[in-house]
Amino acid sequence: MTIVTRFAFSALICCFQGAVSAPNMVLGIPRPMNVQARTFERAVHLAPPGTHDSRYAYVPFDVPQHTARISISYKYERDNGANTIDIGLFDTRSTGSDSDPRGFRGWSGGRRSEFFVSREEATPGYLPGELPAGTWRIILGLYRVAPTGVDVSLKIGIDTEENRSSSPTRVPPKTKMSSARGTPGSVAESGLRQASFPQKVTGHGLRWWLGDLHMHTVHSDGDWTIPGLISSARNNGLDFIFITDHNTASHHTEIDQFRAVSKQPLVLRGEEITTYGGHTNAWGLPSATWIDFRVHPGDIAGMSKIAAQAHRSGALISINHPFASCGGCAWSYDAAARGFDAIEVWNGAWDQTDEQALTMWDKILQSGRHITAIASSDSHRPANPIGQPTTHVAAVELSQRALLDAIRQGRVYLTSEAARPVVSFEAEATTSKSRSRWAVGDEIRLKAPDTIHLFITTEATPPDARISLISNGQVIRNFSPKTDGQQVIEIKCRHDAYFRLEVRDGTKVMLALTNPIYVKIRKHR
Numbered sequence: 001m002t003i004v005t006r007f008a009f010s011a012l013i014c015c016f017q018g019a020v021s022a023p024n025m026v027l028g029i030p031r032p033m034n035v036q037a038r039t040f041e042r043a044v045h046l047a048p049p050g051t052h053d054s055r056y057a058y059v060p061f062d063v064p065q066h067t068a069r070i071s072i073s074y075k076y077e078r079d080n081g082a083n084t085i086d087i088g089l090f091d092t093r094s095t096g097s098d099s100d101p102r103g104f105r106g107w108s109g110g111r112r113s114e115f116f117v118s119r120e121e122a123t124p125g126y127l128p129g130e131l132p133a134g135t136w137r138i139i140l141g142l143y144r145v146a147p148t149g150v151d152v153s154l155k156i157g158i159d160t161e162e163n164r165s166s167s168p169t170r171v172p173p174k175t176k177m178s179s180a181r182g183t184p185g186s187v188a189e190s191g192l193r194q195a196s197f198p199q200k201v202t203g204h205g206l207r208w209w210l211g212d213l214h215m216h217t218v219h220s221d222g223d224w225t226i227p228g229l230i231s232s233a234r235n236n237g238l239d240f241i242f243i244t245d246h247n248t249a250s251h252h253t254e255i256d257q258f259r260a261v262s263k264q265p266l267v268l269r270g271e272e273i274t275t276y277g278g279h280t281n282a283w284g285l286p287s288a289t290w291i292d293f294r295v296h297p298g299d300i301a302g303m304s305k306i307a308a309q310a311h312r313s314g315a316l317i318s319i320n321h322p323f324a325s326c327g328g329c330a331w332s333y334d335a336a337a338r339g340f341d342a343i344e345v346w347n348g349a350w351d352q353t354d355e356q357a358l359t360m361w362d363k364i365l366q367s368g369r370h371i372t373a374i375a376s377s378d379s380h381r382p383a384n385p386i387g388q389p390t391t392h393v394a395a396v397e398l399s400q401r402a403l404l405d406a407i408r409q410g411r412v413y414l415t416s417e418a419a420r421p422v423v424s425f426e427a428e429a430t431t432s433k434s435r436s437r438w439a440v441g442d443e444i445r446l447k448a449p450d451t452i453h454l455f456i457t458t459e460a461t462p463p464d465a466r467i468s469l470i471s472n473g474q475v476i477r478n479f480s481p482k483t484d485g486q487q488v489i490e491i492k493c494r495h496d497a498y499f500r501l502e503v504r505d506g507t508k509v510m511l512a513l514t515n516p517i518y519v520k521i522r523k524h525r
């Protein structure tokens with residue numbers, strides 16, 4: 001709170017208000033004839049925030065009764081990239097504190113220089129609905145600020161319907177917070193695409209579903225429309241996609257409309273909670289549930305609260321691209337990894353930052369914790385195709401609940417493309433009676449040190465591909481894929497261990513990666 005107050009005083013806010021003539025067309029939407037338009041300007045000077053200062057500033061403005069539309073534009077000197085100021089909007093329910101999530105009406109980050117909200121519609125990223133009279137707040141996000149500070153000028157347009165009776169056409173948007181209960185969708189398996197490779201997991205009653213867990217649309221900084229993503233998912237052979245726009249829930253309504261008429265592919269709601277100290281995906285949010293992103297870089301307790309909020313709403317949460325080189329994209333909440341279900345070790349085309357993420361994940365495994373490795377395209381536009389890479393999830397059915405359960409359990413492997421390579425990695429233990437076959441995500445419980453057999457099948461690998469079997473931080477076997485049939489490796493397990501596979505091409509670029517099969521040996525007293 002004190003940080004916010006200090007910051008508010010550091011901002012110099014000037015106001016020019018009066019009879020500024022407004023054009024009859026704002027942001028391309030014609031204005032009805034009975035509407036009165038008023039525009040005023042604000043100027044804000046933002047100093048660079050100190051290490052512990054809030055990274056957000058709030059610019060309050062008054063909204064009168066009978067407001068039908070609020071339009072906002074802003075500009076500032078970018079100074080060759082030294083300044084980048086994000087923007088969003090809160091309504092009268094907000095108190096202008098970073099810790100108050102009420103009244104959220106949208107966020108466009110640095111993507112848009114103008115936006116509007118009205119009762120019936122809004123710029124993507126923003127939530128339409130009733131426009132209550134009172135103090136609203138523009139939120140400015142201090143992504144980058146030059147040492148000398150930055151002057152931001154804002155133009156606020158208010159349209160009022162003076163003769164309007166009190167008959168709102170839409171209730172205020174209720175963005176739900178963490179108390180919301182999950183309402184997972186369920187989709188019948190009928191009419192699904194027939195994959196050309198083994199779909200079943202031996203002895204488990206599961207089959208593999210192909211998906212992409214991370215992508216963006218015009219609701220944040222992507223060029224994709226939601227129909228465009230859906231048709232691309234179909235063309236690329238994906239069974240499910242999670243749409244994870246940055247810091248908003250405005251894409252949920254459109255997803256709900258699609259799900260009401262079509263069940264294939266399964267389109268699921270997510271949010272990339274985008275802080276200035278790292279990004280995290282929440283998958284499987286109930287409709288209209290928004291998770292607040294205003295956590296200070298390095299604030300491990302704040303990030304843990306985000307993970308808890310996601311879990312309370314029935315969603316899973318993952319660490320995204322922990323070593324990405326863009327400003328603020330790398331993970332600064334290391335110890336908070338305990339509350340997370342997954343880690344994105346593969347983001348888009350394989351590169352050195354993915355190698356670093358892979359090392360981070362393997363160290364977590366070595367510490368004895370189970371966390372699921374996932375891959376995603378993080379696609380923003382068609383030039384960066386969805387499904388490259390693909391996450392394969394072994395679940396009983398194509399439903400949100402089944403997919404989330406399987407991801408949490410680690411029943412997941414990753415490939416560079418949807419169709420290839422194909423990997424099967426299973427195990428048998430001589431003495432364990434509880435199951436005859438084990439698959440990725442399983443824990444084999446042995447009563448005593450024992451021999452296990454690992455069964456590896458790969459298809460559609462290039463001639464120079466090599467497979468590494470990794471256990472407890474070490475490569476214990478390195479071999480070429482067998483082109484005809486299964487490879488079997490015998491291992492004597494004397495202590496707790498995990499076993500996972502990597503398939504790389506001749507230049508060491510990753511082609512496929514499995515989650516582990518775990519072995520736990522009962523301790524005798």
Ligand SMILES: [Zn+2]
Nearest residue numbers: 272279320329
């Ligand atoms: Zn990100």
Ligand SMILES: [Zn+2]
Nearest residue numbers: 214216272378
């Ligand atoms: Zn992203």
